[in-house]
Amino acid sequence: MNSQLLKDSIKFLAQAVIGGLAIAFVILVFFPQLLPFRHGADAPAAAIGTSPAQPLSYHAAIRRVAPAVVNVYTTQLVQRPMNPLFQDPLFRRFFGIPEPEKQLNSSLGSGVIFDQHGYILTNAHVINKATAIQITLADGRQAQASIVGIDEETDLAVLKINLKNLPTAPIGDSNHLQVGDVVLAIGSPYNLGQTVTQGIVSAIGRQRVGISAIEDFIQTDADINPGNSGGALVGSDGRLVGINTAIYTQSGGSQGIGFAIPINLAVGVMQQLRDKGYVVRGWLGVEVQVVPQDIIDATSLKHGVLISVVFNNGPAARAGLQPGDIIMSINGQDLYSPQQTIQIINRLNPGDTIKLAVLRGWNEITVSAQITQQPTYPR
Secondary structure (H helix, E strand, O other): OHHHHHHHHHHHHHHHHHHHHHHHHHHHHHOHHHOOOOOOOOOOOOOOOOOOOOOOOOHHHHHHHHHHEEEEEEEEEEEOOOOHHHHOHHHHHHHOOOOOOEEEEEEEEEEEEOOOOOEEEEEHHHHOOOOEEEEEOOOOOEEEOEEEEEEOOOOEEEEEOOOOOOOOOOEOOHHHOOOOOEEEEEEOHHHOOOEEEEEEEEEEEEOOOOOOOOOOEEEEOOOOOOOOOOOEEEEOOOOEEEEEEEEOOOOOOOOOOEEEEEHHHHHHHHHHHHHHOOOOOEEOOEEEEEOOHHHHHHHOOOOOEEEEEEOOOOHHHHHOOOOOOEEEEEOOEEOOOHHHHHHHHHOOOOOOEEEEEEEEOOEEEEEEEEOEEOOOOOO
């Protein structure tokens, strides 16, 4: 009796195992989407608007921002090229040569609509010296734009159009970007119409690029070509994280090194240009550089920047600072690079009094200086 019961139990278990394996095989072959993804190298990256049953796509992210990315067409009235001899008005008058003719040149860039009032952020170099600016929206509407303000220091400009029911771009937080994050560049390269390219954040805080005076760029390998300048750099969640500005190229085409202005910096500039027409920045009246290695070795200096130039009648000159002084800190904040120093000073308000820890020769001294508004110079 016990022997028969044992045989029946083994037979039942065997049938259950075989049945379970058969069901698992059917699911694995015909319904793989029902299985959970394995974490690790084989798991696909998450993107907005996707699910395990759908292919990877950034369509929903693009749909959030693309309507607010516009084409910026500019025209400039320029003088036709002519023989250098004919540029002298006395020479032309003597020989009866007429005044040189002028011609209209056109160029193309991109921009991003920020609010329902029609304010558009783009690059300063896109609209510099423009005699007329026309905006074309993704929905086909067109309008003439006026210049609200230009900030050459960051290569940003604010335009305004008068249209109703404008799409706007959701704003992200560029401070949270990390190397490796997926980003999408939206613009109008080569007058082809709105185009999207995809890549990753290659680096953050890029400086010494030579594009503008204030540099804190996002570097990306998303293709940024002529016409993309002023367009949107978008995160995979469909939020604006940067304003595309320039590419590094030796051939004129994209080489996978593009630069965008972080949106946190751009929004601050835009708000000041919109409200004041200019950007308020602190100015100390010095030029600084990296401390030479021989001075570091001789003084065991751990941080600081070397003053190379002191501007006449500037705050630094009035405070008694001299070329050759090493500024070690501002208001207790240690200095490690010229770029960091410029950013700290720019964020100060005119009228602020600051304390500088300075190394002069072998002596450490404390100097007080009153910050003024950064002057503007013709370019």
